[in-house]
Amino acid sequence: GQQVMQIPQYQHVQEGEDFTTYCNSSTTLSNIQWYKQRPGGHPVFLIQLVKSGEVKKQKRLTFQFGEAKKNSSLHITATQTTDVGTYFCAGHNYGQNFVFGPGTRLSVLP
Amino acid sequence: NAGVTQTPKFRVLKTGQSMTLLCAQDMNHEYMYWYRQDPGMGLRLIHYSVGEGTTAKGEVPDGYNVSRLKKQNFLLGLESAAPSQTSVYFCASSYYRGTYEQYFGPGTRLTVT
Numbered sequence: 001g002q003q004v005m006q007i008p009q010y011q012h013v014q015e016g017e018d019f020t021t022y023c024n025s026s027t028t029l030s031n032i033q034w035y036k037q038r039p040g041g042h043p044v045f046l047i048q049l050v051k052s053g054e055v056k057k058q059k060r061l062t063f064q065f066g067e068a069k070k071n072s073s074l075h076i077t078a079t080q081t082t083d084v085g086t087y088f089c090a091g092h093n094y095g096q097n098f099v100f101g102p103g104t105r106l107s108v109l110p
Numbered sequence: 111n112a113g114v115t116q117t118p119k120f121r122v123l124k125t126g127q128s129m130t131l132l133c134a135q136d137m138n139h140e141y142m143y144w145y146r147q148d149p150g151m152g153l154r155l156i157h158y159s160v161g162e163g164t165t166a167k168g169e170v171p172d173g174y175n176v177s178r179l180k181k182q183n184f185l186l187g188l189e190s191a192a193p194s195q196t197s198v199y200f201c202a203s204s205y206y207r208g209t210y211e212q213y214f215g216p217g218t219r220l221t222v223t
Contacts, residue, residue: 001169009150030208031208031209033211033212041216042200042214042215042216042217043153043200043202043212043214044214045211045212045213048209048211050209088152088153090153092207092208092209094208097143097155097158097168097207098155098207098212099155099169100145100152100153100154101152102150102151102152103152
């Protein structure tokens with residue numbers, strides 16, 4: 001079955017540094033979603049990517065979907081303490097359910 | 111709108127006991143899901159429903175049963191709890207599958223001793 005992996009598993013950064021998490025699928029995806037989960041909270045939808053090579057930005061967050069639609073990345077510029085949490089990607093194939101990656105846990109040191 | 115709500119928030123069970131987790135959504139969503147979250151393993155789909163009266167198995171359905179008698183409610187049952195079912199359980203809903211975002215409930219932390 002479809003597998004979704006994320007690296008790194010953990011990332012510790014100093015406030016102001018940049019952060020990137022990578023998501024890789026074992027199969028070609030129709031679309032991918034990203035979620036953020038704050039400590040003790042529940043996953044919250046951030047964005048969806050559908051087109052090959054698509055790039056979307058949300059303030060300091062940049063999301064990219066690979067040309068082959070098998071990988072994606074989330075880049076945060078100049079991290080802040082409010083960025084702390086676990087970031088999940090979720091890959092979708094037509095007619096199937098989303099498969100979530102294991103997540104990347106980000107900690108930001110002030 | 112309350113969004114997606116879950117009850118209870120916390121529960122401790124002894125091995126062999128049974129319980130039901132309740133999920134309710136007020137967004138008129140067709141699809142509802144039950145996930146479990148374990149450290150380092152992300153969210154794994156237990157069961158899901160594509161509409162009132164329908165249910166289907168997800169990735170890890172063993173030991174769980176579900177029912178969706180009303181569109182707004184999705185129940186997850188554990189008939190005979192095992193320590194391996196210690197986890198955080200999240201319910202989610204969406205309009206349809208595919209290009210629609212999922213809205214998650216606050217979660218239920220279950221410990222089985």
